Each structure stands twice: as structure tokens, then as C-alpha cells.
Amino acid sequence: MVTPPSRPGRLGEVKTEVATPTASAVFAPRSRSGVALRVTPVDEVGLEARAKTFTTRSIKTSSKRAAIDLAVSCIDLTTLEGMDTPGKVAALCRKAVRPDPSNPAVPSVAAVCVYPQLVPVAVTHTNGTGVHVASVAGAFPSGQSSLAVRIADIEQAVADGADEIDIVISRGAFLAGDYNYVFNEIEAQKVACGPAHLKVILETGELGSYDQIRKASMLAMAAGADFIKTSTGKVAHNSSMPVALCMAEAIRDYAEQTGEIVGLKVAGGIRTAKQAWHYLVLIAETLGTQWLTPDLFRIGASSLLNDLLLQVQKLDTGRYSGPNYVSVD
Amino acid sequence: MADAIEPAGVKFNLEYAPALESTSIVKIDAEYGLFIGGKFVEPKSGETFATVSPSTEETLARISSASAADVDRAVKAARKAQTEIWGPMSGRDRAKYLFRIARQLQERAREFAVLETIDGGKPIRESRDVDVPLAAAHFFYHAGWADKLEYAFPDRRIAPKGVVGQIIPWNFPLLMLAWKVAPALATGNTVVLKPAETTSLTALLFAQLLQDIDLPPGVVNIVTGAGATGSALVEHKDVDKLAFTGSTSVGKQIQRSAAARGVPLTLELGGKAAHIVFEDAALDQAVEGVINGIYFNQGHVCCAGSRLLVQESIAESFVDRLKNRLATVRVGNPLDKNTDVGAINSAEQLGRITELVAAGVAEGAELYQPECSLPDRGYWFRPTIFTNVQQSHRIAREEIFGPVLSVLTFRTPEEAVAKANDTQYGLSAGIWTEKGSKILWMANELDAGVVWANTFNQFDAASPFGGYKESGFGREGGLQGLAPYVSLSSPKRGSR
Numbered sequence: 001m002v003t004p005p006s007r008p009g010r011l012g013e014v015k016t017e018v019a020t021p022t023a024s025a026v027f028a029p030r031s032r033s034g035v036a037l038r039v040t041p042v043d044e045v046g047l048e049a050r051a052k053t054f055t056t057r058s059i060k061t062s063s064k065r066a067a068i069d070l071a072v073s074c075i076d077l078t079t080l081e082g083m084d085t086p087g088k089v090a091a092l093c094r095k096a097v098r099p100d101p102s103n104p105a106v107p108s109v110a111a112v113c114v115y116p117q118l119v120p121v122a123v124t125h126t127n128g129t130g131v132h133v134a135s136v137a138g139a140f141p142s143g144q145s146s147l148a149v150r151i152a153d154i155e156q157a158v159a160d161g162a163d164e165i166d167i168v169i170s171r172g173a174f175l176a177g178d179y180n181y182v183f184n185e186i187e188a189q190k191v192a193c194g195p196a197h198l199k200v201i202l203e204t205g206e207l208g209s210y211d212q213i214r215k216a217s218m219l220a221m222a223a224g225a226d227f228i229k230t231s232t233g234k235v236a237h238n239s240s241m242p243v244a245l246c247m248a249e250a251i252r253d254y255a256e257q258t259g260e261i262v263g264l265k266v267a268g269g270i271r272t273a274k275q276a277w278h279y280l281v282l283i284a285e286t287l288g289t290q291w292l293t294p295d296l297f298r299i300g301a302s303s304l305l306n307d308l309l310l311q312v313q314k315l316d317t318g319r320y321s322g323p324n325y326v327s328v329d
Numbered sequence: 330m331a332d333a334i335e336p337a338g339v340k341f342n343l344e345y346a347p348a349l350e351s352t353s354i355v356k357i358d359a360e361y362g363l364f365i366g367g368k369f370v371e372p373k374s375g376e377t378f379a380t381v382s383p384s385t386e387e388t389l390a391r392i393s394s395a396s397a398a399d400v401d402r403a404v405k406a407a408r409k410a411q412t413e414i415w416g417p418m419s420g421r422d423r424a425k426y427l428f429r430i431a432r433q434l435q436e437r438a439r440e441f442a443v444l445e446t447i448d449g450g451k452p453i454r455e456s457r458d459v460d461v462p463l464a465a466a467h468f469f470y471h472a473g474w475a476d477k478l479e480y481a482f483p484d485r486r487i488a489p490k491g492v493v494g495q496i497i498p499w500n501f502p503l504l505m506l507a508w509k510v511a512p513a514l515a516t517g518n519t520v521v522l523k524p525a526e527t528t529s530l531t532a533l534l535f536a537q538l539l540q541d542i543d544l545p546p547g548v549v550n551i552v553t554g555a556g557a558t559g560s561a562l563v564e565h566k567d568v569d570k571l572a573f574t575g576s577t578s579v580g581k582q583i584q585r586s587a588a589a590r591g592v593p594l595t596l597e598l599g600g601k602a603a604h605i606v607f608e609d610a611a612l613d614q615a616v617e618g619v620i621n622g623i624y625f626n627q628g629h630v631c632c633a634g635s636r637l638l639v640q641e642s643i644a645e646s647f648v649d650r651l652k653n654r655l656a657t658v659r660v661g662n663p664l665d666k667n668t669d670v671g672a673i674n675s676a677e678q679l680g681r682i683t684e685l686v687a688a689g690v691a692e693g694a695e696l697y698q699p700e701c702s703l704p705d706r707g708y709w710f711r712p713t714i715f716t717n718v719q720q721s722h723r724i725a726r727e728e729i730f731g732p733v734l735s736v737l738t739f740r741t742p743e744e745a746v747a748k749a750n751d752t753q754y755g756l757s758a759g760i761w762t763e764k765g766s767k768i769l770w771m772a773n774e775l776d777a778g779v780v781w782a783n784t785f786n787q788f789d790a791a792s793p794f795g796g797y798k799e800s801g802f803g804r805e806g807g808l809q810g811l812a813p814y815v816s817l818s819s820p821k822r823g824s825r
Contacts, residue, residue, distance in 0.1 A: 041763045043783050046614030056454065058348030058666040249613045256646075285657045 027179050027215060029222040031258040039218050040253060042210040042246055051241035054281040064277075065315055068308050070292060071276040072099060075109040076134055076164075076265065076300045080233065086121045089114055091329035093125035100309050100326070103316070109305065110294035111164055115140075116157040123161035134164035134199070138189055141203075141232035143168040147185055154192040165189075166199040166229060166265075171206045174216060182216075183223045190224035199265055199298075200225035202247070205237030210246045217250035221262045227298065229265035238268025244279060248286040264291070267300030273311045276304060345659075348666040350453045355444045357530065360391045363399055363553060364536035366406035367546025373398045378555070380529060383450035384663050384672040384707040392529045395552035397561040400521065403550040404567050407492045407519040410547030415519050416489055420476035427472035427514060429542040434465040434507075437538065441531055443664070445503055448530040450672030450708070451626050452663045463788055464507035467806070470790035471511035474811060478516065481808055485817040489517030490593065491569035493814065494562045496583075497532075498575045499525035499674050500629040500730075505574055506532055508794075508805045510549060516814040518570070519548050523562055525575075526555040527675045560586075568592065570813065574631075577728075577754075577799050595803025595813045597631065597795055599728040600756030602777065603749035604634035604785065605739075608643045610761035611783065616650045619734070622759060622785040624658060624670050624712050628732040629678070631800070632757035634785055636725060638745050641738040648716055648736060655699045655712055662704065670732060673708040682710050682731035689715050689724035694735070720748060728754070742767060746774040755797030759785045778804070 029037050059067055077096045079088060093112055100106040111132035114122050122133045135157040138150035145153075154165055167189050173181040190198050200220040204213050220228050228247055230239040244266050251262050264287075266279055276299060283291050291297055306326045313321050360377060362369035374396035379388045395403070415423070434441065441464075442456040451460070478487050493513045497505040502524060513520050524532035536551050552558055559579075563571060563586050573583050574597040587594040604622050606615045622634030639647050663671030673679040690696055698711040710731055718725050718735040725735050739745040749758055758777040760768050768782040778796040781787060788794065793804035803813050 040613065041609070041611045043611035043614035043763075045784065046611065046617055050614070050617045056458075056666070057345060059345060060348050061346045063344065063346040253613075256649075 027219075029179070029183065029219055031222050031254070031260060032224065033258060033260070035258045037218055037222060037254070037257055039215055042214050042249075044210055047210055047246055048242045051245045051282070054241060054245075054285065055278045057281045059277050059281070064311070067277040067280050068273060068311050068315070069107055070280060071273065071299065072109060072305065072308050073107040074294050074297050074299050075305055076111045076113040076267075076298050077109045077305060078113040078233075078267075078300050078302050080113070080115060080136060080140075084115060084118055086118065088329070089118045089121045090125050093122055093131070095305070095327065095329050096131050097126065097129045099305055100312065103312065106309065106312060110298055113166065113300060116153055116160070116162070119157050119160040119162045132164050133162050134166055135162035136166045136232075137162075138165075138167040140166070140168060141234040143170050144172075147188060151189060151192045154189055158192070158194055158196045162196060164197045164199060165193050166201055168201045168203055168232060169216065169220065171203055174212075174219075175208070179219060183219055186220055186223035186225065197226040198224065199227035199229045201229040201232055201267075203232055203235060204230050204239075204243045204247075205235045210242065213243060213246045214250050217247050218254060221251070221254045221260070225262060227263040227265050229267055229298075229300070231268040233268035233300065239266040239270060241278060241282060244282055245286060248283060252287055261296065263296040263298065265298040265300055270299055270301045271303045271307060273304070273307045276308065345667045347662075349662070350443055350446070350457075350664045350666060352443055352447065352664065354440045355447065357390050357444070357447075361393060361529070361533045361553070363393050363395050363403070364533065364539075364549075364551040365399070365403045365547075366550070367540065367544070369536070370402075372396065373402070378526065380448065380527065382447050382707075383527075383674055384447075384704070386706050386708075389448060389530065392526070392533075392553045394554040395523075395558045395561070400552055400558065400561040400565055403521045403552050404492055404494075404562075404565050406547035407521050407550050408567060410545055411489070411491055411517075411519040414545045415514075415548050416491075416517050418517070420478060420517075423514060423517065424472045424475035426542065426544055427468050427475060427511065430538065430544075431465045431468035431472060433538050433542055434461065434468065438462070438465070441503055441534060444534055445531050446663045446671070449499065449502055449528045450663050450674055451629075452668040452671040453666060454668065455626060455671075460501055460504045463790070464504045467504075467507040467511045467790045471515035474512075475515040478811070478815070481811055482815065482817055484820060486820050487516075488816045488818075490814055490816060491518060492567060493518045493520050493570045493572065494565065494568040495520060495522045495571075496559050496562065496573045496575065497522065497524055499528040500626060500631070502528040503531040503535065506535060509572055509574070512805070512810050513572075513814050514548065516811055518814055519550075521550045521552060521562060521568070523552050523554065523559050526553070529553045563587065566590075570594070572803075572813070573597070580801060593813065595795075595805070596801035597803070597805060598754075598756075598799060598801040599730075600631045600633065600754045600796065600800050601636060601726065601728050601752045602632055602634045602754075602757040602759065603636045603638050603745075603752075603775075604759040605745050605749060605761065605771070606637065606639045606643070606647060607742075607760075607762040607764075607767065608640045609763050611763060612643070612647065612650065614783070615761040616647070616654050618759060618761060618783070618785045619651060620654055620658065623734045624732050625786055627670055627673055627710070629674055629730055630786070631728075631730075632779060632786065632794075633730075634757075634759050635729060635733065635735060636749075637734055637736045638739050638748055639736060640745075641740050644736070644738045648714070651714060651734075652697060652699070655714065658699070658712055660701050660703060660709065660711065670712055673710050673731065676708055678730065679708040679710060682729055682733065685724060685727060685729045685731075686713060686733060689718070689722060689733075689735070692719075692722045692724070694718045694722055694724060720751060726752065742771065746771065750774075750776045753799045756800035757781070757796075
């Protein structure tokens with residue numbers, strides 16, 4: 001039985017055994033450095049109105065090219081299907097390293113994202129390229145396994161060479177109000193990651209309100225997340241502009257209160273270049289341009305890359321080509 | 330194995346490339362006459378004046394200056410139309426014309442938006458997304474009332490006032506025109522309207538629209554000109570009702586004149602709204618609300634949230650949030666779709682803002698303005714935040730009508746109310762707290778015609794707008810906005 005390290009005083013009383021969730025309902029987390037965190041309420045109408053304004057920024061010519069390059073370099077190129085095979089992952093890795101072989105100006109993506117089983121294949125095909133290997137681990141996407149099983153899953157993926165781990169929070173425990181339980185779990189899984197970066201998926205589509213999303217964001221950051229991530233892509237409601245704004249504001253707030261910098265990953269349903277630069281505008285105007293780097297911003301996507309490549313071709317040639325002019329994988 | 334390609338020059342900054350709205354849709358004539366009796370006519374005075382674009386200082390056109398004789402002509406045309414056509418017309422038929430106006434405004438929305446931005450300096454984002462859609466909504470809304478007035482005023486006999494004289498300001502030229510003209514026409518009145526002298530163009534385009542939809546001649550007459558034209562209209566003996574939106578000082582003169590003759594009057598004047606932020610508010614959205622409250626339309630808004638009252642416990646961090654947010658506010662060419670704050674409407678107004686800001690500095694308030702480059706030509710003022718403002722400072726008491734926010738602090742809700750109400754004005758207020766009971770208590774205590782909770786600057790044709798104290802009287806919009814345009818009396822016995 002793996003138990004999280006005891007750190008009294010950070011989120012109330014820390015239990016060493018985290019077998020049974022019990023509702024504490026008191027939400028008063030502390031940061032890694034021990035700062036008591038303030039959590040601000042979120043106004044739904046105001047948040048959604050602000051999120052909409054980012055989509056009306058007009059990005060043209062030179063800004064558009066910079067935005068496309070940046071978006072490509074921030075992609076976690078993802079395949080998370082039961083039918084994934086070594087062959088599929090090999091093709092994905094090739095695409096990740098050289099998105100458009102005919103145009104060397106197009107940068108590599110940030111990482112490939114696969115199930116733990118396929119991490120060795122991804123590592124083989126990205127070795128030495130600078131493209132990271134991310135693995136969803138810890139009973140993705142539901143998280144409904146014992147903590148011990150989830151930790152073993154993470155440790156195996158890291159041992160196989162994944163340098164980024166995407167885990168989910170226990171939404172059940174969070175909604176039941178057992179914040180200690182969620183906090184301790186994340187902390188234990190962070191330890192299991194060792195040197196690998198930890199991205200914590202909040203699965204915002206299951207949290208019910210922006211207030212809850214803000215709260216979960218603060219909790220995950222306090223518990224050790226290097227990135228907080230919107231969603232798994234496996235439920236009905238994935239990333240949206242208001243959700244991303246809500247989390248970005250939490251990140252900004254956390255940085256102001258603690259001085260600790262955490263990244264944001266948006267995932268699920270981001271398919272078009274236009275959507276991608278709406279997110280870039282959101283990040284630039286909420287967190288600042290220092291967040292516009294693959295170290296602090298990621299887009300989990302698969303079909304988005306090809307739409308970005310088509311936009312590059314349009315900028316270069318002045319014509320829109322079609323899907324036949326980019327490779328499927 | 331190929332090496333990874335490093336992103337080339339991936340420093341994405343906020344220097345969005347220019348995204349200019351095309352002006353080709355707008356045709357501005359060299360010279361405009363007065364719109365009287367359904368036709369554009371030469372002014373009897375023969376006088377014209379130039380209208381300039383505040384963002385370039387270029388002369389756009391020459392506008393006719395209406396003399397007292399011209400105003401008289403317009404009132405006569407309105408009287409004839411009222412007694413012969415518009416007054417006797419059924420509400421259902423008046424509604425048809427109002428619907429036509431509304432639909433035409435929607436159809437020609439881009440033309441009106443671009444012209445409004447060229448003439449007035451406001452960002453195209455606002456004229457496109459706020460001014461023109463709201464103007465159309467106002468006509469739609471009042472078209473709906475035109476044949477249902479007996480439900481608005483049950484068991485009363487309803488008659489139009491007659492000929493209505495209306496004077497509108499330069500901050501929302503088309504929208505204020507809609508606020509004035511729509512309820513007047515819906516209730517059977519005819520109109521003589523004077524737009525502000527710096528922003529006549531959309532009113533004149535509106536006159537062309539009225540010709541296109543075949544509105545009967547004389548129902549709406551537009552007399553352009555400055556203060557002398559306005560006072561000729563106010564003092565005309567055959568005007569049955571006056572409505573004015575503008576400064577409190579001019580409003581007082583008009584009230585004096587109208588009171589002497591017993592002419593019914595509604596006034597929508599200045600404001601010095603308090604925006605009250607409690608420590609338990611949704612702070613990130615409150616920041617948006619405060620920014621929108623004061624920098625919307627360059628602060629040329631009578632209900633602008635020009636005083637921020639923030640609870641002392643969060644004052645410092647809240648002001649930091651505001652300053653951070655202000656760094657992303659883009660000032661510049663109003664025709665650029667990425668512009669948030671456009672040009673100050675006139676050189677005169679720029680002078681007034683500059684004078685009051687200098688007074689703020691002299692009185693010891695702390696000035697903050699973000700770094701941003703301003704265009705070489707045109708009238709511009711950096712978005713400004715004053716901290717360390719005391720209740721007695723001029724910048725906390727006088728209406729600046731520019732992008733200038735004065736920040737004050739409070740400790741308790743009672744103190745917030747006392748400070749908010751400590752002003753000669755009473756147009757609007759904003760409350761930011763997640764606690765509903767506090768919102769309801771505050772809303773009752775605040776002397777303001779409009780109180781927004783957890784939002785600001787929201788307008789709807791169905792929602793009455795107007796002030797207390799020296800912010801004026803009478804309401805515009807909604808059922809309440811119809812009342813000033815009708816005369817009510819008891820029904821004849823047995824008439825129902």
C-alpha cells in the first residue's frame with residue numbers, strides 16, 4: 001500500500017491512510033511553500049462574456065504566421081484509442097517530429113501523448129528529437145482504480161521513458177467534498193512521477209460549475225501539478241474558452257499569491273487553427289506572453305495539426321488546398 | 330532519425346497586425362442640408378460648419394447650421410404631419426414603419442457602424458456590437474408597443490403629445506437618436522431632432538434611411554447645428570414636449586426655459602457613478618466590469634463607473650489586477666477591429682479631460698497610465714487610474730466624461746453607501762459581491778436610477794433608464810419610457 005507523504009498543516013490534517021474518502025468539505029489549501037491560498041468566486045456571466053471577447057481579436061498576416069508556429073509547437077499530438085497499435089504510434093511520432101516534410105520551417109510539436117502500454121514505442125520513435133513523450137496514466141480516463149494501482153501505472157510509464165504524465169483527479173471524491181483525499185492523491189502521484197512532469201486533468205465537464213473548476217485548479221496546483229489540464233476528451237463537455245479562462249485566472253492568482261508558475265493544457269474538441277489562436281489570445285491577454293511557450297502552454301489535439309498545416313500552405317501560396325495535401329498521420 | 334525542428338522566432342506578442350475595417354461601404358457627401366418635411370433642404374441661414382473625424386482631424390463634410398427660421402420650418406412640417414397623417418394613423422400602421430426602420434438598420438448595420446466610428450471616434454468593435462444592434466432593438470421593441478398602448482395604460486384615454494423637440498449628445502449618436510425617436514413615433518408624435526454638432530452624420534444617414542422606407546414626410550425632421558439651433562428648438566412656441574440628453578449645465582438652462590412655459594420635459598444628464606467592489610466579489614470578473622464600466626466608449630458615457638469604491642482589505646491587490654488588465658487594453662485607430670479604446674470625441678472634450686486630470690494630480694491623487702503609443706494625429710487620451718483619491722477631490726466629484734477612473738476605499742457597506750451617495754448626481758451604480766442579500770440591501774440604499782449587480786453597462790430596450798438628483802428625470806426605454814410621450818385622461822363614461 002503506497003501512502004502519500006505526511007505534510008501536516010498544508011490542507012488541514014493529512015491522513016496517512018487514504019483508503020476511504022470522507023468528506024471534509026473545508027477548502028483551505030496551502031501552497032507548496034506554505035502560503036494559505038485565497039480562492040476567489042467566479043461569476044459565470046462575466047466569465048463567459050470575457051471569454052467571448054478573445055474570439056473577436058483579429059489575427060492577420062505576420063501575427064497569423066507567428067500564431068500558427070506557436071500553436072504547432074505547443075501541441076501534444078495525441079492518440080488515445082483502444083485500437084492504437086505500434087504502427088499507428090510510429091506514424092504519429094514521425095508526424096510529431098516533422099509535421100510537414102515539404103516545409104522545414106514548420107516546427108515540431110511539443111510531445112506525443114499515448115497510453116502507457118505504447119510509451120516504449122513512442123520513446124523509440126522520438127528518441128533524440130526533443131519531442132517529449134507524454135503518457136496518460138493512473139486509470140485514465142475515469143481514475144476509478146485504487147491509488148496503489150494508479151501509482152504502479154505511473155511508475156511503469158516513467159520507467160518506460162515517459163517524461164510527462166497526465167493523470168485525472170478523483171471527481172467523485174472532489175464532488176463529495178473530500179478535498180484532503182484529492183489533494184493527498186495528487187501529491188502521492190506527483191511523487192510517483194519522479195522527474196517526469198505532472199499534468200493534472202480536472203475533467204471540467206464533470207465538475208458542474210466554474211466555482212468548482214477554480215477550486216479544483218487551486219487544489220491541483222497546491223498539491224504539486226506542473227500543469228493543470230481541462231479534460232480527457234472522453235466526456236461530452238471538453239475544453240471551452242470560458243473553462244480555459246477560468247483555469248488561466250486561477251493560475252495567475254496562484255502565481256501572484258505564491259510566486260509559483262504552473263502551466264495550462266487545454267484538450268478536447270480543439271480542431272481548427274482559428275480555435276487554437278483564440279486560446280493563444282486568451283493566454284496572452286490573461287497570463288501574459290511569458291506563458292506562450294510549450295513549457296507552460298499545451299494543446300492536446302490530433303486533427304488540429306493538419307488544419308494548422310493547411311493554414312501555413314494558404315499563407316505561403318495564397319490558396320486554400322485540401323485535406324489531400326497533408327498526411328493523415 | 331530527423332532532428333526536431335525548433336520553432337523559428339516563436340515569440341508571439343500582442344502586436345496584432347492591423348485589422349482595419351473597410352470604409353468603402355460608406356459614402357459621405359461633401360455637404361448636407363437639413364432634413365425637413367421628408368427632403369434635404371438648404372438652410373435659410375446659408376451657414377454651414379465642418380465636421381471632423383476625431384481620429385484623423387480630417388474634415389469629413391460640411392453640415393448645415395439651422396437657424397430659428399429653419400427650426401420653425403421643421404416644427405411646422407412636424408405639426409402638419411402629426412395632425413394630418415401620423416396622429417390619426419392606426420397604431421398597427423405606425424408599427425409597420427417602425428419595423429421597417431428596425432430591419433433597415435440591421436440590414437445596413439455595417440454602414441452605420443463604420444460611419445459612427447469615423448465620425449465619433451469610438452472603436453468599430455463597439456459601434457458594430459453595441460450601438461447599432463441596440464438602436465435596431467429599440468425600434469423593434471417600440472414597434473411592438475405601437476398598437477398595444479391601451480395595454481400599456483389600461484383604462485385611460487391615450488393621446489400623443491404632438492410635436493416633440495429632441496436634443497441628443499455626441500457620445501452615442503445613433504443609439505440616443507433611437508432612444509428618443511422610437512418611443513415618440515410609437516405613441517403617435519412627430520419629431521424635430523437636433524443631433525450634436527460634432528456627430529451629425531449617422532443622424533443624416535438615418536434621414537436617408539427614412540426616405541428609403543417611405544416614412545411620411547415631416548414625421549421625423551432633423552435640424553443640425555450647435556447650441557443656437559438647440560435653443561431655437563427649446564424656445565419654439567409650438568413644441569409640445571421636450572427631451573434632452575446631455576450635460577447637466579445645459580439641462581438646467583432647458584429646464585428653466587421649459588418651466589417658464591409649462592412644456593413637459595425629460596432630462597437625462599450627467600453622472601458620477603460609483604462602482605462598489607466588496608472583498609467577497611468574483612474579483613476577476615469585477616475587474617472586467619470596472620474596466621468596461623469606465624473605458625467603454627472612452628469613458629464618454631453618462632452612466633460610466635467613474636468612481637471605484639473598493640473594500641480596503643482588497644484595495645491594493647484589486648488595483649494591481651486593474652493595472653495588469655489595463656496593459657492589454659489597446660488604444661488607437663478606432664477602425665481597427667482590435668482597438669478597445671478609440672479617439673476622444675473632440676478637441677474641446679480632450680481639453681476638459683486634460684484640465685480635470687491635471688487638477689487631480691495637483692490635489693495629490695496618484696496618477697497611473699499604461700505605456701502605450703498614441704497616433705500622431707487626432708484626439709487621444711491614455712486610459713487613466715487615479716489612486717489615493719479623497720472624497721473631496723474634484724476628480725471624485727465632477728463628471729470627467731473621459732477614460733479616467735478615481736479609486737477610493739471603504740470599510741463597511743454603510744460607508745460604501747454614504748460615499749456612493751455623496752454626489753450631486755444619481756444616474757447609475759454597480760455592486761460586486763457574491764452575497765445576494767447585500768446586493769438587495771445596497772440597491773435599496775443607493776440613490777441611483779440604474780443599479781447593476783455583478784455586471785455594468787448593460788442596456789436593453791425593455792429596461793427603463795434614467796436618473797435621480799441632478800442626473801435628470803423621466804425614464805427612457807420600457808413601459809416607463811412611453812409615459813412622457815402620451816397625454817392620459819379618464820375615459821368617457823360608457824366608452825368601454
